[in-house]
Amino acid sequence: MRAPILLVSLTAAIAFAAGCGSSTSSGNAPNGMQAKSGDQIVAAAVKAAKHESSLHFVETTAQGTARVSIVGDVGTSSGEQRITLREGAEVGHLTLLLTHGTAYFEGNTVGLEGFTGLSATLSAEFAERWISVPSTSTHFSRIADSLTVKSATTEFVKLPGTLTRGKTSTEKGSPVVAVTAFQKSKSGTLRLTMYVATTGAVLPVVVEGTTTATGSTPRSVNAVFSDWGAVLHLAAPVSSIPIAELEALAEKG
Numbered sequence: 001m002r003a004p005i006l007l008v009s010l011t012a013a014i015a016f017a018a019g020c021g022s023s024t025s026s027g028n029a030p031n032g033m034q035a036k037s038g039d040q041i042v043a044a045a046v047k048a049a050k051h052e053s054s055l056h057f058v059e060t061t062a063q064g065t066a067r068v069s070i071v072g073d074v075g076t077s078s079g080e081q082r083i084t085l086r087e088g089a090e091v092g093h094l095t096l097l098l099t100h101g102t103a104y105f106e107g108n109t110v111g112l113e114g115f116t117g118l119s120a121t122l123s124a125e126f127a128e129r130w131i132s133v134p135s136t137s138t139h140f141s142r143i144a145d146s147l148t149v150k151s152a153t154t155e156f157v158k159l160p161g162t163l164t165r166g167k168t169s170t171e172k173g174s175p176v177v178a179v180t181a182f183q184k185s186k187s188g189t190l191r192l193t194m195y196v197a198t199t200g201a202v203l204p205v206v207v208e209g210t211t212t213a214t215g216s217t218p219r220s221v222n223a224v225f226s227d228w229g230a231v232l233h234l235a236a237p238v239s240s241i242p243i244a245e246l247e248a249l250a251e252k253g
Helices: 038-050 109-115 120-125 140-144 149-157 243-252
Strands: 054-063 066-075 079-087 090-099 102-107 131-133 162-171 174-185 188-197 204-213 219-226
Touching (some): 038 149, 038 174, 038 188, 079 109, 090 140, 102 140, 109 120, 120 243, 174 204
Antiparallel strands (some): 054 066, 054 219, 066 079, 079 090, 102 131, 162 174, 174 188, 188 204
């Protein structure tokens, strides 16, 4: 008997980088971040990001021949992530959606098998079909928690490890100050740089760097975000299949 369907974490790099971004309406007045410590800058960025109603991000991670790109729009109670995995000639995609209190996911065969607990058979059968996940489902939080500003900023904007303020520069047309995060343990090493706006709201603009698990090749990370506070227009799929139906088939499988 197969285990129940279980939505898995998308990539380890998301936990280090997603949720960072740049503001399109933060104003031009200096915010004093270039004179703060690395810890103070990151703390201010987390606080400012939590007060935003939405954000858009584009994140790319690469490790060896594998490359994952994520394009997302998340708000206070709704959001969407469009994920693409490329490894050699194989291409997988998965879309996660949260709207009106229900989560949904949809993908091709490669994406469903690679990112969820679905078997190869069920992934092929339900490819390109929306699956609905109600708030009462044990799988709901695994999708919903990655699709709101509050959860994204709480989990992702605060960089781990030792934080060091770097130089000021310009990124994506915005004046910024760099904060470098370094963390090393038995499980691996993390080196990331977050560029935070030095004018207007204290919001991240870019995160880039590498994470390396012990014994593995380095994973590069690059995340760029924009449209803080933009209005999201996300509609539920016209039709969908309840996840309970997939769980029943998985149990039989």
